[in-house]
Amino acid sequence: METSDLIARASAGDHHAFRELVEVHSHELQVHCYRILGSLQDAEDALQEALVSAWRNLGTFGQRSSLRTWLYQIATNRCLSMLRADRRRPRSATPLPDLTLPEPTGVSDAPPWLDPYPDVLLDHLVDQAPGPETRYETTEAISLAFVTALQLLPPRQRAVLVLRDVLGYRAGEVAAMLDATRESVHSALKRARATIDSHLADSGSERPVRRPDTTAERHLVSQLTDALERADLPALVGLLSEDVRLSMPPAMLEYRGIDAAQQFFAAVTLRPGRSYRVVPTRANGHPALATYVADPHTGAFRAYGLLVVTVADDRIASVTGFGASVLPRFGLPRTLPGAD
Template identity: 75%
Template structure:
């Protein structure tokens, strides 16, 4: 159906026409909000508020820009308003359980509100090519390292970099979206690029090489799964780069290096009272592992953590652990029955 006809019907109060008008944009708007906010839940809230605002203000849409650009303007400004209101969850770091963990190498750049993004939600973005001004490829622009780097930026810089370097909008378009001057957009972009590039260079992941989800990656994930389920610490550590990094938001602690990895895994994972089952999945364009710990009373394994893995070459360079609350978004059950 013609877009102009849908707009006319939606302006007349036809909710079905409005749904048809925006449904092709909802997935990419959700990803956009996630990039700016770093939280899947906050992105869902921002998307719903964006659609409500679009419905209410559709009469103001003069079609000087495309509907997609107009929706991105609303979504971006909704996200900025949420950041000004400090609505992120959680707002502050938490401590890790008392596991006699070693002293961390330092404070992690991973913010406490960061959540992993299920790859299954990215499947509908295949046809959404970025504009000619884009600087980052799609796989990089959703990686945990990139999302973390964005969270280091002030809100306005964050929005400018995503609109310019990820989505490929021109400076003039971004200035109109943000009610700013082109000069201020270019200045914010220059500062944002410097921060993001420095973080990616120092993140342990760098810019991804090659295509994700390859046979070699599958083989590495299979070896990780096997080592974890067998509690084979030596086999697991063999898969790490020498300066491997561990972080576990919402705790803002970071552990670095193979020796530290051994100590952390011994204290937190490979304990005599624990056995694990592992279910592979994907998050942020990267391999992820849903880990289930055996219930002390037997019969089931309960969801314990989701590990998102960054791979460089044929080794693991970064592991980011999230608590079990994120697992249902990946279609992972809360419990697994015992196997024979």
Template identity: 75%
Template sequence: MEMDTTDLIARARAGDHDAFRDLVQSHFHELQVHCYRILGSLQDAEDALQETLVSAWRNLGEFGQRSSLRTWLYQIATNRCLSMLRAGSRRPRAAPPLPEAALPEPTGAGDTPPWLEPYPDVLLDHLVDQRPGPQARYETTEAISLAFITALQLLPPRQRAALVLRDVLGYRAAEVAQMLGTTQESVQSALKRARATVDNHLVDSGGSGSGGTGSRRPVRQPDTAAEHRLVARLTDALERADLDALIGLLVTDVRLSMPPAMLEYRGIESAQRIFAAVSFRPGRTYRVVPTRANGQPAVGLYLAAPHASVYRAYALLVISTAGDHITAITCFNTNVMTRFGLPRTFP
């Protein structure tokens, strides 16, 4: 295997594009997920990945094989993401107005950033063989959840990068320092602050968190049967426009958010108000299509078009669950639905 890699590197350095593709393709999906964690947006992650591959192609002559090719690619990808965050121009400064005319008063300003996008589970299927290093602090399933991705976006960029490299991927502090061009002391200081922010957010949002000691708490693995039952009940409630049945699925302190609007509705009463005012307005009929995002159940919501025999794409709802109840619903607009293979319309 090492001989193959050495041969591919030599051929790629000589200008062989096919050899370069063979060299990097096994890292493609994990690098995209890495960029997504840091940037919070699939569109931005795709851009960062392309820039990473271009940079790797141009600078392959500088790869001295002191580290593994994978580590070298992660270093390039991390620094591409940090450059994009510094540029900042791609990030919306303010959320656009919502299409709904009269939303109830929100509980407050949410911490879900306007640029947050869901990540299709179908793209995560390629990561089954990727195991984090022994230094990792967060389990793979937790480290792709919407709550975790949202928590990362609360961190300054370099704290974010340090936490992902160290606590998600399991690189040693010395390796992280080298990848970020800083000292181990700086990395440890950044990690201490980053862990406190992320763990507090995960506890507040119903995520597991891993505690402040570095010891892992077991992450709840999805109970597929329970999730299927819950999604079936949610689908039934939405398609029958049964508000009481929907409210019965929610935990008392449920959180509703709808990026790019930085609003949050928290608690059953707030949820009841917004569902009554928006989703279950008289005359509305829905069709629901199950999917998955960020390792969580999700549904594509389609609204019957008046005076036409079609359902039009309306929203993608990503669901956080605990047992047989819903702890959070994040509602994304129709822009993200094609990423999930969901059509624009249904007959």
């Protein structure tokens, strides 16, 4: 059915027509909200609120822009409203329970509300031709480093950079979407780019000159899996780059450098008595490992967390750890059976 016919039916109150109209855009809109908010839960909330707003205001859609652009306008402004209302998870550092941690080397720039984004959800994205102003590739713009850097920007700059450099909208289109002037859009974009580029360079997450070799990456993930399951600390450390970075939202701690990482893995991850099973997956375009720790009473393996790994020059450049609560979003169970 033609879009105009669906719009007419939806405007007359046909919920099925409205669902058909927006369904093709819902996954990319969720990714958009995730980039701006940094939290998958917040992104889901923002998307639902945006779709409710679109349903209520469909009669005002004069088709002066495409339906996709109109939906992006609503979703972007819904995200900005959420940020202004400060409807966020706690922003303070959260201690890790029952752990005696080695001294961190610094404070992590990953915000406490940061969530991983399952790659399986990216598989649902409908290919859209990028706009003429696109600066970042889709996979690059979903990376943890990029999403973390976005969270450092003021909300309006964040929205402008995503709309211009990720989605490729022209300055005039962005100005209309944000009810702003072209001059203010140009100014916000200039400041946002400077902050993003500086942060990525300082964090060692410069834009890649080549994509990781898939075979080498898979081999590295296999070696990491084996090292964790055998509790082989020297083998694990041998996979790390010299300036590796470890972080674990919502605890705003960072361990930078191979010595600090070795101390952390020895004291926490591979401390005596721990036995793991590992399930590979992917998050934010990176390899990820779901970890399960053996229950000494039942022998079953209980969900422990998710490690998102970035690779550079065939070494592990960073590891970002998340709690077990994120695993269901990856279609992963909370427990695995023990050995027979």
